[in-house]
Amino acid sequence: MTLPSVPPLSLSEVAAELRAGAGLDMAYEGVKRLAGVSRLATSVSMSQLLGKTRPYWGAVDAGVLGADYGFSGVAFVGALVPQIDAYLGNVQIRQFMTSTYGGLVQTTLVFASDPGFRNDIKARLLDNDFGFIREVTLSYYSGTGNWRxxxxAAGSPAATLFTGTGSFQLDLIKL
Incomplete structure (x- = not known):
């Protein structure tokens, strides 16, 4: 569900969107993430939550798959937690990586089985304080059944999500 885009907005509606129980308060980390503010922010207003939808949220540790891959390339593979989320139809995310080879770069998202939708997916990489780093848009490719x-060209911001190893936060948003 998407939160109402005009007031009034109740804390119980916010809790339902976040799949959180009773007793949710505005200092909760999920409220800050939904509002699009830093984890370090001291306050969130209800107006910052108007019209928001909770997408897939996960933590991702990006590591190197191989330094001599394909045409002397490298692949940064993200290990996602959780791998399964109701937002994506409870289908396991099997692999998520940015590969550079032969002077080209591509980011790919692979599900373990068909999640039942073909929407483009925006992948937004955040630091651990929910600060924006970069984002790419992945489109469904029927030849392989994945999103990419x-x-x-290597380094292109439209195709490069991971540029190195590290721990990040990730939003996957169906467009």
Whole structure:
């Protein structure tokens, strides 16, 4: 469900959107993330929550798959937690990676089985304080049954999500 885009908005509606129990307060980390503010923010207003939808939220640890991959390329693979989320139809995310090879880069998202939708997916990479780093848009490719960016020149911001190893936060948003 999406929160109402005009007031009034209740804390119980916010709790339902976050799949949280009773007793939710505005200092809760999920409220800050839903509002799009830093984890370090001291306050969130109800107006910052108007029209928001909770997408897939996860933590991701990006590591190197191999330094001699394909045409002397490298793949940064993200290990996601959780791998399964109701937002994506409770289908396991099997792999998520940015690969560079032969002067080209591409980011790919692979589900373990068909999640039942073909929407484009925006992948938004955040730091651990929910600060924006970068984002790419992944489109469904019927030839392989996965979602991916186009192959673009290495370093292209439209195709590069991970640029190195590290621990991040990730939003996956169906468009």
């Amino acid at each position: 960016t186009p192959e673009l």
